[in-house]
Amino acid sequence: MQAGLRVQSVCAVLSMCVLVSAAPARSADAPSKLVAVRAAAMVDVVGGKTVRDPVVLIEGDRIKAVGAGLAVPAGTRVIDLGGATLLPGLVDAHTHITTTYRFLLKGGPMHDAVTAHVHARKTLEAGFTSVRDLWSKDFIDVALRDAINRGEVVGPRMQCATLAIGSTGGHNEDVEDLSPTIAVGGNSGIADGVDGVRRMVRFQLKHGADIIKIMATEGAGEGDNLVNETEYSLEEMQAIVEEAHRYGKKVAAHAHGADGIKVALRAGVDSIEHGTFLDDEGIKLLKARNAWLVPTVAIHDPKDAAQELATNPGRKERYDLFRRASYEGFRKAVAAGVRIAMGSDSSVIPHGENARELTWMSRTGMTPLQAIRAATVGGAELLGWSDRIGSIAPGKYADLIAVEGDPLADVSVLERVRFVMKGGDVVKNELRSSLAGR
């Protein structure tokens, strides 16, 4: 992030219709539409154990059956992944898939619109078959989601937060220090006052938002009073939550500072994003409200900070403060049993490197299994899609990934996903595979 720029720490419920259509009747001599995926092992994310010699039987875009050594009907197309380990497709609950953190002053949203499909493919090929996208310019996320759903663009299933909602002068403002005489055009998502924020929720829902996102505090790179500041009043946040929930949509709150986290939770938001300066009272509120935490711990990776700190060493103290606070709050939340979903904040970290978040979750407070659950069953539940994604089970989408190695021993193997299937379609296969029975 460049000094002087106020950049979104770029931080979505899909009303994308997911239709379970009955399979069309096949004549006796029609080719089989059954596919079987075999591997050496499979992580049972619900049971928390490894299953040996799994077979996943797929019909159309759904899983028909799964089990160890399952019989494969004659005529089934077999994809044999050799010694690999299967997992369900991963869920990233916090992406910014349409943006690159660039072109804030030059170029504008057209750059994002042109490159969004590249990020979508990278994200899917990294094993993330579903994402919740939590801020985009000019409804580019909605256009991308719809193109993916129509099969015109390769990418993950998406839920979109569109513009997010922020106060004047707050985290939704892209550029700081501009003269008041310079107007920044486009859809900003900026709204103030109870009536203003209600209108903004309705505007975003009208144009395709699946989820509403509140900028409850400043971004990680902005502001001087992060621990205590809050960018909306309780009444404004309550109005946003009430309006979104009335339409059956969840609310995510970007919140770093302790006070902002607590005001957002008291207003009734469904998830806290980042939660950097989460304190004990905040953890109690998360538990009492049964709300989710999406901790984004990988955004403090020293590897990424090194470049910025080399040119701007004065930011080191602030960077260290954020990093320590983020890890400490995360560890306490895990110990307290707070519901946690994995979110990478991708665009802050490069698109396609989303799984770095799982590695950092396991380094800073979770077991590999806990991190994997946060990125599968946890994400699915937060998205409200437990009936269709998050585990390898009959009736769910055939969203599968495979890795080499044992992710329950070393979760970082998920940074090198070798096979991806989304809805029964093979998106990527770098493993030894063989086709039989065609």
Ligand SMILES: [Zn+2]
């Ligand atoms: Zn973000």
